[in-house]
Amino acid sequence: MDTENRVIVGISGASGAILASKMIDTLIDNDLSVSVVASGPSRMVWQQEMEESFGEAIERWSEHNKFEIFPIGDFTAPIASGSYPAKGMIIVPCSMGTVSAISAGLSDNLIRRAADVCLKEKRKLVIVPRESPLNAVHLDNLSNLAKIGVTILPSDPPYYLGIKTIEQSAEVLAQKSLVALGISEQLPEKMQYMGPTKK
Ligand SMILES: Cc1cc2nc3c(=O)[nH]c(=O)nc-3n(C[C@H](O)[C@H](O)[C@H](O)COP(=O)(O)O)c2cc1C
Known part of the structure; x- marks a missing residue:
């Protein structure tokens, strides 16, 4: 396994399953360990939200020999330990419950524990929060995380690119996530803002 470029993906129970699906597809397309x-x-x-079942998606991803998945309650999984090398972690989409738990240091499931490990090991942690509107508790928790170096990466569509579909928006988010995780240096050229364009 390519240990240096392993990315941990936590999928929590917020709306936006397509964001998780596209993120994992993109990591696999880039031949990373996931x-x-x-x-x-x-x-x-x-x-x-999805046409493809989660089981079918796992089957498809499992064709990639650097893919692994762990049960949410499995604290014996290697990602629960800082000694298991990883580039970083992304939680996509991230519920307000999970934001709150991580902000409070509550490691009561494997997503939260792996995130806590990333923080203590000073690894990249990227959170794609999903809730609307946000209340003051959500904002305080997100602010606490941002202050300790977590990248808060909202899933807003990149309006400036003139994209037409949720799928395209999820693709841009996945590419932005690679940059936030330190895997890519910059967005692909077609996703960069190049100034005003003529209609
Ligand atoms: C269909 C559905 C959509 C949900 N969407 C959101 C959401 O967008 N944001 C959020 O914070 N919670 C959302 N929830 C509630 C969370 O799933 C719930 O708070 C849960 O306890 C989160 O646990 P987890 O973070 O461990 O996955 C949704 C629940 C369901 C069933």
């Missing part, structure tokens, strides 16, 4: 952990609520959301 360790996934999904919460119970995330499966409910996935079922509501």
Whole structure:
């Protein structure tokens, strides 16, 4: 396994399952090692929002020999330890429950523990929060995380690119996530803002 470029992907139970799906597809397309952990609520959301079932997606991703997935309650999984090398972690989409737990240092499931490990090991941690509107508790928790170096990466569509679909928006977010994780130096040229364009 390519240990240096392992990315841990936490999928929590917020809306936006397509964001997780596209993120994992993109990591695999880039031939990176991918360790996934999904919460119970995330499966409910996935079922509501996606045509491909989570099981089918796992089957497809498992064809990549650097893909692994762990149960949410498995604290014996290697990603629960700082001695297991990883470039960093992204939680996509990230529920306000998970934001709150990580902000409070509550490591009561494998997503939260792996995030806590990233923080203590000073590794990249990227959070794609999903809630609207945000209340003051959400904002305080996100602010606490930003202050300790977590990248808060909202999933807003990049309006300046003139994209037309949620799928395209998820693709741009995945590329932005690679930059935030320190895997890519910059966005692909077609996703960069190049100034005003003529209609
Ligand atoms: C269909 C569905 C959509 C949800 N969307 C959100 C959301 O966008 N943001 C959020 O914070 N919670 C959302 N929730 C609630 C979370 O799933 C719930 O708070 C859960 O406890 C989060 O746990 P987890 O972070 O461990 O996955 C949603 C739940 C369901 C069933």
